[in-house]
Amino acid sequence: MIRRDGGQCTARYSDGRRCDLPGNDVDHIVPDSLGGSSDMDNLALLCAWHHAQKSSSEGGTAAALTRKSVHRPAPTHPALDD
16 A cells, blocks of 8 residues: 555645655545445555544544434423423
């Protein structure tokens, strides 16, 4: 994978340029928590900064998928109870 990605971060900026920092972190393109695998076609080389940014955003997505919603009845004021 290092050879395949040229030892360079594979992240792209909004204008299409590729990050010019060395790739030193292996990233799961589709993370394990969202059903991704460890196959070579699901791995990419990222610099530490881009990896931290991507992992941070994915953590929120994974947490939202496992979060349970609790619906409670709306409380009434004790003076309105019969």
